[in-house]
Amino acid sequence: MELLLSSALQDILDSLEFARGSAESTWGSVRAAMGHPEPFPVKYVAIGNEDCGKENYRGNYLKFYNAIREAYPDIQMISNCDGSSGPLDHPADLYDFHVYTGSRALFSMKNTFDNTSRSGPKAFVSEYAVTGNDAGRGSLLASLAEAAFLTGLEKNSDVVHMASYAPLFINDNDRTWNPDAIVFNSWQQYGTPSYWMQKLFRESSGATIHPISLSSSCSGSLAASAITWHDDDNSFLRVKIVNFGPDAVSLTISATGLQSSINALGSTATVLTSGSVMDENSFANPNKVVPVTIELRNASEEMEVTLPPHSLSAFDLALAQSRLVAEM
Template identity: 35%
Template sequence: MIDFRKSTLAVIAGIGLMLSAAAQPKKISPDLFGLFFEDINYAADGGLYAELVQNRSFEYSPTDRQEWGPFSFWEYITPGFSYGSIQVETNHPVNPNNPHYIVLNVEHVGDAGIGIKNPGFDGMTVKAGDTYTLSFLARQLTGAPISLSVSLQTPKGKILAEQSLSTSSSDWKKYTASLTPSAASDSASLVILVTSTGKLALDVISLFPEKTFKRRPNGLRADLAQALAEIKPKFIRFPGGCLVHGDGVGNMYKWKNTIGPIEQRIEQKNIWGYHQTAGLGYYEYFQFCEDIGAKPLPVLPAAVSCQNSGGTWRIGSTGQKAIPMDDMQNYIQDVLDLIEWANGPATSVWGAKRAAAGHAAPFNLEYIGIGNEDKITPAFEERFKMIYSAVKAKYPRITIVGTVGPFPDGEDFSKGWAFANNLSVPVVDEHYYKEPEWFMGHLDRYDAYDRSKSKVYLGEYASWGNTLKNALAEAAYMTSLERNGDVVHMASYAPLLAKKNHTQWKPDMIFFDNNNICLTPNYYVQKMFSTHQGDVYIHRIVSYNAKDTTLAASCVQDNKTGDVILKLVNTGTQARGMKINLANFKSIQPTAVQTILTGASDAQNTLENPQAIAPVESVIKVSRKIEYTAPAMSLTVIRIKTRS
């Protein structure tokens, strides 16, 4: 449990030469820098979630998009003069949560059979020699076994990999096959052909690369997951964002709908205008956090929907809907059940469900978020208080993160902070997207925050762009987060991922298509801070002309290693001098590792040129007093050892 009751040292009142004279290191949050994931911009399905088949369970519908339906992204094919029919049925589903499936009725088999073809998300990218695991559920509707051919094909029909199967049951049964392409393709399709007469039901048709991140089944796209792992985040907040409280009460994200076998999960409309399969669900989120050493921070609705529900995306919009009070006890129980699912023993009701999924040990959940940038209404306040009181009573060691609206000031911000302080909420979640100049002009934002009240989680922030100028403004601001790491408990840039041709929101940290990823300058800034976190902030180490508003700096120390870590930011177009005084450290090793991110202010990385801007690492000599010239438009991190 995090103890927020301990007093902290005096607040630093400025930067550079204006720093306080306090000389003692100040303890800062051990969980300062992390990640925020939301299924926006096709970040999950078609993105981080490695599933290659789109609309695998035939659950797409006009509620997702007006033009979509169960057959979306599927093509009915009858090669070789075969004929028959295809239809969607719901009378005998695999599971009530997954009501739609297709029925193929093969009346005549010509040269090839009849079947279906799926191009995935903008084409399937497959690599020669890699193995892809196909699985599907099938049920014979006529007596004899039915033969099938499954293959990966190019747009011109060239077969890259092929296997034959035969059904064996009139009940739903899972079938699998391994497909190893003989050649690479970035526009392959999955083809399933029935090659004998009969009637066959099919559902949950899935294709995964064997090489998912850490080779997890139902796993994550390896290159995207690895890029996130390399940030070494202290936490991951998931699954959103506005996705959490949804487009109306019926569209709220319900964690219980996202666990268990994928055919039992409930799919639904995504608030960002597409579909979510829930294949990347709570089990996968928690597993990924564990795999990369990040603490999970699940965020649940505060029993109210997004105030922008119904398409009212404007300031002051009033689309917020609330769960009826008669249903609140059931909703509160869902919140409590999540904590038991994450932390309870395998013998508990919900801990047993976690164990059945393959994780007998608890996930050691510490944080839970309630609400997401909600409008602070009486309905919100009443329901949040009920949830907060119930969690606090049953699980006092869980740290609850509240919310104070979508902006850094204004009515909801003021009301949210007053409400949080009245309840003594341990941490509150602030959000803001602003121009780079705003960040540079507000480096003192947290200097005057009351250390005796709620701590801050800066859950979403970005500077409206992916140029180096944007990234360096964020870097300068992050030095102020370190300086105020006693009151700013956590921070995460947002949004995280964006797929080419499917981006609803900019800026984003990582852009990608099916083949490549683009790490933005913003990504590198986050990585440089996150991989060089400290647990104490040390004052009066870096000095410079206090009138130069283009400069910012911080000094932290990692007590586990003894390393002293300097972050030096120059957002100006001219090189600037800084003085570094390490005289108070007992031992300074003669060499240090220096990492510099620099370039033109408007430089940015693209999928076509992903390395236009990237950090450069070198080994430098250091002494107790350093005259450092910060290059124009740069972030420099210097890591200095104090132990041999």
């Protein structure tokens, strides 16, 4: 067993040298001979995959951790053990968090990281998706539960370092997993509702997170987050709200403490919804469930909005030029 482990350790170190070593190193020279003299920027190594509960994981983990840390001290190492509800008993830079479950269960997990310790390793939510009957081949219902879960990750981005939906692609001629974000065959492709939902979170990286609270008799079926983000020309306050319930919900959005006023010109509302929670996209109808964007003519610091049943709404409120915070 020790001989096998030693061989596996050396394989890992050789693989990292192949990826990161100079073109003059033993394995880096092999990479260079294959046509890629520049090293690959490998920044993270996950030690195992869903192995935390296995008998020898922790002992073997430390051997890999120590060997990699000695050879590549800048590489961030990821443990398979969940640190969201308590401290790990071994060193790690990040810990892996996987969740595949039904839509109601995932919606209820939107507050998973609210009470996670703010010190210690950060979370890498490397696999998440609604699965089972709720998912179909990529349903609106699945995307809404996933969106609610993502609002929780967004609000806790100080402890959630990265997140990725899984799986990303599926060949329609070889379906081994449902659902997937992007479906393709030899000549066409489409995005599932989960793909379109994630596009509404793409500005979250590098954005400023703002506190948000919900006061509604329907708050149990709502999830929300707020960020400010910037494109090349403008700044926006984006408020995302998931209505997981079967009824429309009327709300007042009240934004306070902004250093810039809200401008109706350039403000928009984008809504992802459909006639049935189990609606899916397909090659025949690739745009059955896609976001629809309209101008938001009533955009202001306080405004009335209506959330359609079973929907994700993103309100992008254009911010005017910053006001002076103090008199000069």
